[in-house]
Amino acid sequence: MSSDGDNDDFLYEDEYDDGFDQDEEIDIDSTSEPDVYDAMSPAIEEAPQKKPYDVSWKVKTLQEIIDMQNKEISKVQALLEVPSSSAAILLRHYVWNSEKLQEQFWNDPSQALEEAGLSPSSSPTARTTALPPSPTKRSNRSLRPGPSSLLKRTRSTQPTGPFECPICCMEYDYSSTYSMGCDHRFCKDCWIEYLSGKIKGEGESAKIQCMESGCKRIVREEVIDDLVTKDISKRYHNLLNAAFVADSPTLRWCPHPNCEYIIECSQAPTRMLNQLVPTVECKCGNDLCFGCGYAASHRPVLCRIVRLWEKKCADDSETANWLQANTKECSKCQSTIEKNGGCNHMTCKKCKYEFCWVCMGPWSEHGTSWYQCNRYDEKSGIDARDTQAKSRASLERYLHYFNRWANHEHSAKLDAEFYQKTEKKMEQMQNSGNLSWIEVQFAKQAVDAVIKARITLKWSYCMAFYLKRNNMTELFEDNQRDLERAVENLGYLLEQNISDTDSIAKLRQDITNQAAYVQKRHDILMDDTLRGYLERRWEFTVDT
């Protein structure tokens, strides 16, 4: 689906200028996932080339994100001849747009500094700030300048004697007080209380201002690090990093729990999201959408449509709850049946009636060219005579798509569970000596193909719900139907009892062939749909 490589780097420069120097970065080539269809390598010999609808991306560690910031800071620091903490405050104020910062700064340096929350560099604090010796050593954990020179220095310039803190009204020696370049002096206890509250309580970082009313001066990193506890300082730097990632249109946190990687992608700016579905894979092994942060692939559906769909599903949760009930009745003998496998081909244990779980129609119709399970019969809606009937038809239309959407998700989960049960059996087969490890991998590969196809099918129903009825949509639904039928066949094969070693060779052949076919149908649907965006073939009932 997507690949990444050095030869894609040129695209960064062309597509989107984010202000960071890509070419000097150490390339951590995220996705050693040259071919998502690797599992099916027997069926596909060559790795597919990068498609026009795919994007390149890199997976970054938190340290690399910190390095990115430090690099920008040192650059600005050298260019504008300001201390590094001032450079950091300026960059954050200009949302890391160093060109805009330089333009404003050279236009009117004192105004630029003041707007960013720094007094002009004639003030003593701004000039003499200690610089961390090496920016590369500044890690998330210990971003502290060696000596607390800043606090000591201000102390020496102040008169000795008692000082009454205007906040807590207690008397202090000057050594226990602190003021920034703005000369608003308070006791350190109040500073600590204030800074800790801002960081811990309110989650503020880059915009913490002086305590004086109306004073816009920003508190510097090293001042905060000097005053607050280690834990709070750590949280402060985490917040700064989070803000940096949130402010950058080319960065996104991996949304998966406990994953701390950051995805960098410059080919999926917001304006492209009406024709791209930028699915990327994090180093944690999970997919996400770079466009909207959805914690899985939602291809082939556009981010905006996914948002509409999710909102609709949440609004109609009552009916969704009703739909998700896991039991249905056999349409022939009325026995209650619980679906406990991923395949939609149901056989009633009691009366042996074979039917389709989704449409409840007889399975025999699905095996022939009269397979109509994927298509909602729009004609039934036309007959609606009054508003009530129309609204019922519209609900029914929604339920038709939602039912299939939810069903594929549910089935994908069941397939995965079923596979875990089968895995044990395969180990036994391996141990009994008839098959090698490599020979029993076919089942895993087939299950992977089924699950991936089901996720795509799931989203294809969301897509179909919003598509206008026209010839293109008919073609889309033809592809959808072909894939669905292939998946159901493969799902059925996978649920056969494979512990019988005599029939294993035949079953293995069937499953491998069917899995390759599922893969092929999947690729056709995906490729055609994603290309369709670039060719502006799809028309939706809502604005994209």
Next chain:
Amino acid sequence: MSGLSTKRLMKELADIQSKGTPEGIILLSADSMEEWVFLISVLGEETIYKGETFALRMKFGNRYPIDVPEVTFLANEQYQPPLHPHVYSNGHICASILGNEWSPVLNAVAICITMQSMLASNKKKERPEGNDRYVRTAPSNPKLTRWHYDDDTV
């Protein structure tokens, strides 16, 4: 940290007792170091609140003045909140000084002065948009409401 708020409030109280409060602002009660009530009226002939008096209650947490106090106009049999586009009928106030523009150097009297001038600059007696909806669902502590400050003119 209880020492922080107590010492500071004692000092504010001493200042009020020695220097008095600005005209139109009276400290009604300061029975404890947790809750004070001020009476506020708007001076002059121009004001639409002529002859009206409002009661402003402040609740101080032990992180005061680092944290902003909880400030509301009283709404009971005796006092009603002013009809003002930033004051809800339950007495909650939408004012930036009570949110992101709070500074620990400000004090109780400074809040009163701000409220007084907020009333003085108003020309039209009306409740905020969406008052009923807000009052129905509002938390009892207005500090738990996420305010959006969009109009600095009144």
